[in-house]
Amino acid sequence: MSLHAAIRLPDRDLDLVLDVASGRTLAVLGPNGAGKSSSLSAVAGLLRPESGEIRLDDRVVFSDSGSGRSQWVPPHDRGVALLAQEARLFPHLSVCDNVAFGPRSTGMRRGQSREAARRWLAEVDGVDLGRRRPSALSGGQAQRVALARALAAQPRLLLLDEPLSALDVDAAPALRQLLRRVLRDRTTVLVTHDILDAVLLADDVAVVEGGRVIEQGPTSQVLTRPTSAFAARIAGLNLVRGVARGTSVVTVTGLRVEGLTDEPLQEGQEAVAVFTPSAVSVFRRPPEGSPRNVIAAQVTELEPHGHQVRVRTPHLSADVTPAAVAELGLAPGTPVVLSVKASEVAVYGV
């Protein structure tokens, strides 16, 4: 189902429009306090905007033009599930009963709802967690169960509010993979501050700052050619698109980037290699020694980036210290060799 949300909340300085086409995932990026979570709450029906209109397909679930007639559908009647930063599993229910909560609440019998719960737990690789109490789960497990619980309610729109940000570094990749699988054909709004989530999970990106959408478009376009300062700041990631060969990505121009994968890739499937500019080292001559990705390029631009200098080349960028810039004698036009360890590169199928 598709979503159209025009939300105005003057006391939170929020005035934005979000559109998600059926079956697509929209990532909402932006700094803290930009109004991302308030927007999700409004769509879920937990927060009433001052004015605006929220439509799910053709059904108006909220409308208020500020004068006269208004419409309001309560949250339980919207078919919209919300997965927040913390799992918020009901502490008095077992994992299985948590997942069965949605089906039970909409009139399914106990036995059937448990059956459904087991099915959805299997979907998130959590069948063996069913009998446990939420307090006996790790952060990653709890978030998987929360995802199963949200999916079991069979929402037509899924809202994810920074679902990975409370997880530790080890647990996040596994859940991200899981989300990639289950979000594929679902209509989803994903609020995140992590650019990697947007790259891997979203078809489209909306950048929100100060309560307004300042940039919107297909993910690859917004992230590689950002026009807003915020998107440029966070979207510094190096993205190399191509096809999978073993654990590396080969582009149409023959550039090969080796990396690590969470799950095996099929030969020739579309894939993307992602790594941060700080993982890239800059040399004047090809380095010797440890196996690395070595890419020849020409400097196009140098710009200050915090305490470092961002070295831009046509496709990739690297962060180096000002001292290194001086030592290497870098300037626009300088031919350089970029090097990045395979262990710093994440390769994902897309």
Added chain:
Amino acid sequence: MTARRRPLGLPVWVFLPALVGGAFVVLPLLSMLTRIEWGRFGALVTSPSSVAALGLSLRTSLLSTALCVLFGVPMAVVLARAQFRGQALARALVLLPLVLPPVVGGIALLYTFGRRGLLGHTFEVLGVHVAFTTTAVVLAQTFVALPFLVVSLEGALRTGGTRYEDVAATLGARPTTVFLRVTLPLVLPGLASGAVLAFARSLGEFGATITFAGSLQGVTRTLPLEIYLQRETDPQAAVALSLVLVVVATVVVTLTRRSRTVL
């Protein structure tokens, strides 16, 4: 939690007034113990009038606790979760019996349910007499105990917040389902301690009861009333019965503390 908290660096002088205050509470109880004639203790607390008073007290207190739960839970939920105009005033009014002298409460009840009271006439027509019956005892106790349950439950509801209820609603649960399957189970410890407090308050209720229900043995003469009467005629019996109340109160307070640590 098994780990012991590190003692805070308290100023030493704080212990002195704390000790004096503690002694002020404990000393009267101890001095009461010294006055008990243990030889007659059994006979005193098992005399027909004592047993009747204790039985009546327990029965009426249980009933009034049940009434407190029945009406107090919805009251606490409305105060903690709903938003309406005059909410602050409503809360103040509900909590009024907490600070009102119980005698005043008794008089108010008399003017409501008494023979010539606001609703008394209606009851009269229906053939129901409320004042000076066991029903009056239960009403008086409920009147004074209700705020205790409402206050502690409202506190528990506010501390708990609405995060789980929000999740339940987005999973498709209607308000009634959310209330029964999420709100109530989560505040059960708060409800339990509120109910215990209400029970304890009912058990000790004196002023409103004697004003509104009188003191008829076996009908309206609860344990506190019995103690007060015995004090005139047989101080020994009064002291012995007081000890019974102290024991019951101690058990109740211990239960409350235990149910709080469950949280």
